[in-house]
Amino acid sequence: MTTLADFPITQKWPPANPDVIQLYAFPTPNGVKASIMLEETGLPYEAHKVTLADADVKSAEFLSLNPNNKIPAIIDPDGPGGEPLGLWESGAILIYLAEKTGKFMGDSPTQKYATHQWLMFQMGGVGPMFGQLGFFYKFAGSEYEDKRPQQRYINEAKRLLAVLEKHMEGHDWVTGAYSIADIAIAPWLRALDFYGARDVVGWGNHKNLVAYLDRFLDRPAVQKGLVTPSRD
Numbered sequence: 001m002t003t004l005a006d007f008p009i010t011q012k013w014p015p016a017n018p019d020v021i022q023l024y025a026f027p028t029p030n031g032v033k034a035s036i037m038l039e040e041t042g043l044p045y046e047a048h049k050v051t052l053a054d055a056d057v058k059s060a061e062f063l064s065l066n067p068n069n070k071i072p073a074i075i076d077p078d079g080p081g082g083e084p085l086g087l088w089e090s091g092a093i094l095i096y097l098a099e100k101t102g103k104f105m106g107d108s109p110t111q112k113y114a115t116h117q118w119l120m121f122q123m124g125g126v127g128p129m130f131g132q133l134g135f136f137y138k139f140a141g142s143e144y145e146d147k148r149p150q151q152r153y154i155n156e157a158k159r160l161l162a163v164l165e166k167h168m169e170g171h172d173w174v175t176g177a178y179s180i181a182d183i184a185i186a187p188w189l190r191a192l193d194f195y196g197a198r199d200v201v202g203w204g205n206h207k208n209l210v211a212y213l214d215r216f217l218d219r220p221a222v223q224k225g226l227v228t229p230s231r232d
């Protein structure tokens, strides 16, 4: 039978409590999806800080769990059949934890598929597009002379915000009840502030999204998840 000790990542980030879920992350918009979900479900877990530096995400130990060198990743020592399960890709982690606990994926098949739909909208749209906006607007790409890539991602972010703003009219949460779709989407809306890109995408004109993000940030589990693991 496989145990946690069989995962090489535990050599670089040793578990203090090998019986609980091990989270390997950093508090970025993708990383906090996993920590917020763990906080919301109340599942016991231990958070290990894995920075975005090559020494961490490209270490042999981290790559042994996630060959795609990106946080977040988890190991559940009590996975399917009682065997340990390693998992990466934040959307897959959210679905796994939702199924494990029976929480935050909707109470009916229709709601469940709507939750999947908006989760995929984040994974394939909001996350990658806002991430590129961050690169071209705040980070290294902001110095490129050719502004067409920057404009492309500003336009795409605006388009995605308009889709969400319209959808959120009359809704507290993306699929009606609070779900993993919210846990995936809202941290990316928050990231626009970190990128200094709120004005350029007209954030303040999206009254439904402004209220939605405040509602999300009011949740105690969200507040805890946003600082787990600590950056320090």
Ligand SMILES: N[C@@H](CCC(=O)N[C@@H](CS)C(=O)NCC(=O)O)C(=O)O
Pocket: 028, 029, 030, 031, 052, 057, 069, 070, 071, 072, 088, 089, 090, 091
């Ligand atoms: N699709 C992945 C994206 C994860 C991702 O982009 N993680 C970033 C931080 S937000 C990362 O680990 N970057 C390190 C690197 O690319 O070297 C997911 O949702 O889990």
